[in-house]
Amino acid sequence: MAEQQTQEVIITDTTLRDGEQTAGVVFSQQERRQIACMLDEIGVQELECGIPAMGRAEQDSIRALVDLGLNARLMTWNRALISDIQDSLHCGVTAVDISLSLSDIHIEHKLKKSRKWVKEQLRTALSFAKRHQLYVSVGGEDSSRADMDFIIELLQIAEQEGADRFRYCDTLGILNPMTMFSQVQQLAESTNLDLEVHTHNDLGMATANAVAGIMAGARFASTTVNGLGERAGNAALEEVVMALKHSCALDPGIDASRFTELSRYVGQASSRPVSPWKAVVGERVFSHESGLHTDGVLKNPENYEGFNPSEVGLQRYLVLGKHSGRHGLEQRLLQLNCAIDPHEVNSLLTKVRDFSQTNKRALSDQDLLNLCAIH
Numbered sequence: 001m002a003e004q005q006t007q008e009v010i011i012t013d014t015t016l017r018d019g020e021q022t023a024g025v026v027f028s029q030q031e032r033r034q035i036a037c038m039l040d041e042i043g044v045q046e047l048e049c050g051i052p053a054m055g056r057a058e059q060d061s062i063r064a065l066v067d068l069g070l071n072a073r074l075m076t077w078n079r080a081l082i083s084d085i086q087d088s089l090h091c092g093v094t095a096v097d098i099s100l101s102l103s104d105i106h107i108e109h110k111l112k113k114s115r116k117w118v119k120e121q122l123r124t125a126l127s128f129a130k131r132h133q134l135y136v137s138v139g140g141e142d143s144s145r146a147d148m149d150f151i152i153e154l155l156q157i158a159e160q161e162g163a164d165r166f167r168y169c170d171t172l173g174i175l176n177p178m179t180m181f182s183q184v185q186q187l188a189e190s191t192n193l194d195l196e197v198h199t200h201n202d203l204g205m206a207t208a209n210a211v212a213g214i215m216a217g218a219r220f221a222s223t224t225v226n227g228l229g230e231r232a233g234n235a236a237l238e239e240v241v242m243a244l245k246h247s248c249a250l251d252p253g254i255d256a257s258r259f260t261e262l263s264r265y266v267g268q269a270s271s272r273p274v275s276p277w278k279a280v281v282g283e284r285v286f287s288h289e290s291g292l293h294t295d296g297v298l299k300n301p302e303n304y305e306g307f308n309p310s311e312v313g314l315q316r317y318l319v320l321g322k323h324s325g326r327h328g329l330e331q332r333l334l335q336l337n338c339a340i341d342p343h344e345v346n347s348l349l350t351k352v353r354d355f356s357q358t359n360k361r362a363l364s365d366q367d368l369l370n371l372c373a374i375h
Ligand SMILES: CC(=O)SCCNC(=O)CCNC(=O)[C@H](O)C(C)(C)COP(=O)(O)OP(=O)(O)OC[C@H]1O[C@@H](n2cnc3c(N)ncnc32)[C@H](O)[C@@H]1OP(=O)(O)O
Pocket: 018, 021, 051, 053, 054, 055, 077, 078, 079, 080, 081, 099, 100, 101, 110, 111, 112, 141, 171, 230
């Protein structure tokens, strides 16, 4: 692995905002507190924790999170409306995201306004928030479909009015890592503001795009546990952190050993169970059946594992089946105290393969013992 870099990366987790916007997902108040505490305990530095404009229940829930006194900074999501920001102030948070759609399609066909209105609204909302000593992220909704010159114009206004960072949103998940990289690089060259990337998974590239954004100079990556979020979801916290660590030599300082526990908790609380094959936290992603792989792993797990399963709280499974080889079979026989003549291993292996082919599955220990008994 390359030497660890010094670039600081800050994870801003939005499981409790964009994550809960997943159609049909609702966390109870207790679940929201538990998720916030777990994220805080593993070292996530900022939590986007809700939308005060939604009303009384959401505001009470945000206030309860503020009362926990977490280390993580709590941020709320707001439209560029003074009333939304007032609701946030009443919740006691110290940080807000003030969101404005930046693409012409959104400005004309959703907001039904003009670019001029967007600029004025940004000034009004931002100056109000700064007068109230809030840390402000300017959220650029649909940035990836917006005119870059217009974004840069807005960034100048944001800087003049004292914004703290700009959130570049690939709202529809249409970018790829190359386009994300060049867009963020261009922004980084045009502003002194910190940059955040908020990515969606519509084309399966949310994690890759978040990582590309960081590589291009963004300091913040927006994530959700298990990649929950609108439509196909957001960049998954566990994937972004492990990709930064193991693919980019950047360590965001998160305790990954609780990723599996956190993932299971959020999977249950969201009624969106995690697939056993989900990258990084799926129960069975460290399963090896193929003969050459099992042999390699038995000799040294690094032969076929990019990182150790224990790093994320998982375990390794060596599976016997259609693709198994001699070394994997011998190892399992040894573990089961099942002594057979070494000359018989190859013919037993043929039976293992036949069994798997016939039954379309891997063998349990009992299946293997039964085969040995009649061998
Ligand atoms: C890409 C994202 O994920 S952004 C976050 C989206 N999250 C959510 O929508 C979840 C929570 N939302 C809600 O509870 C509600 O939608 C509320 C409270 C925010 C607003 O509710 P309502 O007043 O009933 O309005 P509704 O949601 O139907 O319409 C949104 C209004 O906000 C306007 N709006 C949308 N985005 C913005 C913005 N960034 N700044 C200012 N106004 C905005 C729309 O143009 C529309 O205004 P209109 O009434 O003049 O047409």
